[in-house]
Amino acid sequence: MPLLRLPPRASARRVAAIVPLLLSLGWGTAEAQGGAADSFPAPARAVSRIVAPRWIAEDDRDAFGEAEIVMDLLRIRPGQRIADIGAGDGYYVRHLSERVGPGGVVFGQDIEPRYLGLLRARVAEAGWSNVVVVEGAAGDPRLPAGGIDVALMIHMYHEISDPFALLHRLSPAFRDGGRLAILDQDAPTDRHGTPPRLLACELRAMGYDRLRTDTMPDGAYLMSFRAPDAARRTRDAADVRARVAAARCRL
């Protein structure tokens, strides 16, 4: 729908005269288009519904060594600080806790209170003392600043309703040289996947540089990114809007 309806025979001169007036009244700004000045852009694509706290049964994943393959590809090692964003009921938290050991930390993060309850119960029962459970929000991971070596998003990117806000607020959580790794299916975003080109485009817009892409034995792909340093991070919501609009990421 057009933002402004002009009379059918409005002359170019009349339009030129009226535009500065409309701009001075705020027309064409984020507020006038229905968003606040500090609002983040919605993705120009569908988002999958949140349906479950896990991708598939743990035994099936362990049968082909999913978590071990991912941790090896990402060179995850003892002492590191890893965030599992959208951890669900903790398949990766279990493997990460063992890999990083007592000198490391695993932030098991999610936004669904019921799934967080399952995760907390599992952590308590297993006695994983290096795991911190974090309740995030759809557009804010709520992770400590400068605290993360690697952040994982496993089978969840397509469910993030506010991906640009989340990526913006995630950037300061990385240590220098920190990495973000996203595992997903090459499928439409409303069918629990993300086409790899679309993913790379959205992350590039937010200042994340692609490092490598690997294919998993089950056909999923793992794409890893260098997190932006302070100079390349998005500054605020207006900067995010401008960068996302310029990137024109489409399915």
Ligand SMILES: C[S@@+](CC[C@H](N)C(=O)[O-])C[C@H]1O[C@@H](n2cnc3c(N)ncnc32)[C@H](O)[C@@H]1O
């Ligand atoms: C299909 S499950 C995958 C869980 C786990 N990563 C795995 O591989 O088994 C997707 C998870 O992402 C979580 N999620 C969805 N949107 C999120 C967001 N914006 N921030 C954090 N977690 C989110 C859901 O609550 C759910 O637990």
